[in-house]
Amino acid sequence: MLRAKYIYFLFFLSSFSLFAQQEGRIxxxxxxxxxxxxxxxxxxxxxxxxxxxxxxxxxxxxxxPTSLMKxxxxxxxxxxxxxxxxxxxxxxxxxxxxxxxKYAILFPEKSFARVSLIAHYRVNDQKRDxxxxxxxxxxxxxxxxxxxxxxxxxxxLGYNVGAExxxxxxxxxxxxxxxxxxIGKRGYAYVEVFGRMPSSSQTDQWxxxxxxxxxxxxxxxxxxxxxxxxxxxxWYAALGLSFRFKVF
Numbered sequence: 001m002l003r004a005k006y007i008y009f010l011f012f013l014s015s016f017s018l019f020a021q022q023e024g025r026i027x028x029x030x031x032x033x034x035x036x037x038x039x040x041x042x043x044x045x046x047x048x049x050x051x052x053x054x055x056x057x058x059x060x061x062x063x064x065p066t067s068l069m070k071x072x073x074x075x076x077x078x079x080x081x082x083x084x085x086x087x088x089x090x091x092x093x094x095x096x097x098x099x100x101x102k103y104a105i106l107f108p109e110k111s112f113a114r115v116s117l118i119a120h121y122r123v124n125d126q127k128r129d130x131x132x133x134x135x136x137x138x139x140x141x142x143x144x145x146x147x148x149x150x151x152x153x154x155x156x157l158g159y160n161v162g163a164e165x166x167x168x169x170x171x172x173x174x175x176x177x178x179x180x181x182x183i184g185k186r187g188y189a190y191v192e193v194f195g196r197m198p199s200s201s202q203t204d205q206w207x208x209x210x211x212x213x214x215x216x217x218x219x220x221x222x223x224x225x226x227x228x229x230x231x232x233x234x235w236y237a238a239l240g241l242s243f244r245f246k247v248f
Contacts, residue, residue: 031222034178037116040072046244054236076104119143154182
C-alpha cells in the first residue's frame with residue numbers, strides 16, 4: 001500500500017516537466033480549514049495533499065494523506081474529489097471520501113470580494129460526523145460560501161459560512177475565519193479560528209496557524225498546527241504539498 005502511494009507521488013511530480021505551465025500562481029484550499037474561492041484553471045488537474053499527526057484526548061492518529069483533487073472545467077466551475085487515509089492502532093484505515101464542485105459567484109472586479117460556493121456529497125465517512133445530534137458515523141454532505149477580501153500591503157481575510165447535513169436530517173452550522181499576510185514574494189502566514197454550531201462536546205472549536213511557500217507557480221508547500229479550544233490535550237500538526245498540471 002505505501003509503496004503504491006510513493007509511486008503515485010513520483011508519477012505526479014514527474015508530470016510537471018511535461019505538462020506544467022506558468023500561467024498564474026496556484027491557489028489552494030489548504031493549509032487552513034477555510035476554503036478559498038479561487039477556481040482551478042480550465043484544463044488543469046490540481047492535487048492538494050496533507051500529512052497529519054493528531055492527538056485526540058491523548059491518543060495519536062496519523063493521516064497520510066488527506067487528498068483533494070480538483071479539475072478546472074471553466075471560468076466558474078471546478079469538480080472536486082476528497083479522500084482520507086489514516087493509521088489507528090498501527091493499522092492503515094480508509095476514513096472518508098466525497099465528491100463535489102466549486103462555483104464562482106462573484107469576482108473582485110465586479111464586487112467587494114471574491115465569492116464562491118462549495119458543495120460536497122459524502123460517498124462514505126467512517127470517522128467524521130459523529131455528534132451529540134447524530135450518533136451515526138455518516139454525513140450526507142456539506143456546503144459553504146467562501147469569501148475572500150484582499151487589502152493593501154499584502155493583507156487578506158478569508159472566511160466561510162455554511163452547514164453540514166447529517167444522515168438523520170439534523171444540520172450543523174460551519175464557520176471559519178482566517179486573516180493572512182504575505183511574507184516576501186513567495187510566502188504567507190495565517191491564523192484561524194474554526195468550528196461548528198451549536199457547540200457541544202463532539203462539535204469542536206479550534207484555533208490554528210501556519211505558513212505556506214511557493215516553490216514556483218505550480219508547486220506549493222505548507223506547514224500548520226492547531227489546538228482544540230474545548231478538549232484538553234487535543235491538537236494536530238500537518239505538512240502539505242500542492243501541485244497542478246495541464247491535461248487538456
